[in-house]
Amino acid sequence: MSQQHSQHNKQHLIDAEQLDHKLAQVRHLVLDVDGVLTDGRLFFDNNGNELKTFNTLDGHGIKMLQKSGVQVAIITGRRSSVVERRAHDLGVHKLIQGREDKFTALQELFGDEGYRLEDIAYVGDDYPDLLVMTRVGCPISVPNAAAAVRERAIWVTDTRGGEGAVREVCDRIMKAQGTFDAALAPYLHSAD
Numbered sequence: 001m002s003q004q005h006s007q008h009n010k011q012h013l014i015d016a017e018q019l020d021h022k023l024a025q026v027r028h029l030v031l032d033v034d035g036v037l038t039d040g041r042l043f044f045d046n047n048g049n050e051l052k053t054f055n056t057l058d059g060h061g062i063k064m065l066q067k068s069g070v071q072v073a074i075i076t077g078r079r080s081s082v083v084e085r086r087a088h089d090l091g092v093h094k095l096i097q098g099r100e101d102k103f104t105a106l107q108e109l110f111g112d113e114g115y116r117l118e119d120i121a122y123v124g125d126d127y128p129d130l131l132v133m134t135r136v137g138c139p140i141s142v143p144n145a146a147a148a149v150r151e152r153a154i155w156v157t158d159t160r161g162g163e164g165a166v167r168e169v170c171d172r173i174m175k176a177q178g179t180f181d182a183a184l185a186p187y188l189h190s191a192d
Contacts, residue, residue: 012139014154022138022154023176026070027119030106030132031166033076033083035125036142039162052082055162061170062090068179075105077128103131123169124149125161140169 014022034040037058043051062072073094074087080097087095096105106120118137122129125145133139133152141153142161150156159165174180 012152012154013156019155020172020176023121023173024178025119026121026138026173026177028071028073028110028115028121029065029169029173030073030075030109030120030122030136032102032122032124032126032129033074033080034078035144036123036161037074037086037166039160040125040144050078050080050082052080052086053162054086055164055167057164058166058170059086059090061167062092064183065170065173066091068174068177068183070173070177073106073109075099075102075109075132077102100128101131102128103135106132106136121169121173123157123166 031037033052034042037054038052045051066072071094072090072092074083074092075096076083076098077100078098083097084095087093094109096109099105116137117135120136121138121140122132122136123140123142124130124133125142126149127146129149130152133141133149138155139153141150141156142165143150143156143158144160145153145156157165157168159168171180174183
């Protein structure tokens with residue numbers, strides 16, 4: 001039984017060459033928040049204020065990816081002013097919060113632009129992400145995701161959500177699209 005489950009677990013994973021081919025087509029990266037941009041834990045103070053911890057590696061990766069021409073969006077089931085602030089700080093203008101119907105939210109985010117589902121990468125970790133993940137061209141999971149989510153991903157990152165997984169995705173997209181070296185160059189050369 002466990003061997004059968006293990007085989008089912010890997011049925012959607014694709015090899016590195018196929019993954020890079022799919023990532024080369026990505027025009028939009030859509031992210032969940034809790035469990036992807038954070039480690040999934042929720043903290044509340046005595047006044048009921050919600051606190052979240054974000055990884056700076058993810059943030060810088062998002063900025064670099066956007067500069068390379070890939071649009072980043074966030075869809076989350078919870079509503080939080082902290083997420084709104086983080087999105088603003090990263091220059092992410094497409095944000096929908098408080099929505100469990102993430103596929104409908106995705107259609108609302110991109111509906112006026114004319115988009116192709118094949119050109120979207122989505123990183124998720126829990127059941128509300130499945131409807132989107134089963135429809136986009138590049139469904140990605142983090143290793144700390146629910147098993148049903150990992151089973152439907154074509155790639156499971158090495159890094160856990162909240163610990164730099166989004167940075168891993170951003171870097172891999174840029175490498176697949178041939179934009180990584182140009183994005184990294186300003187950090188390797190002095191201004192003089």
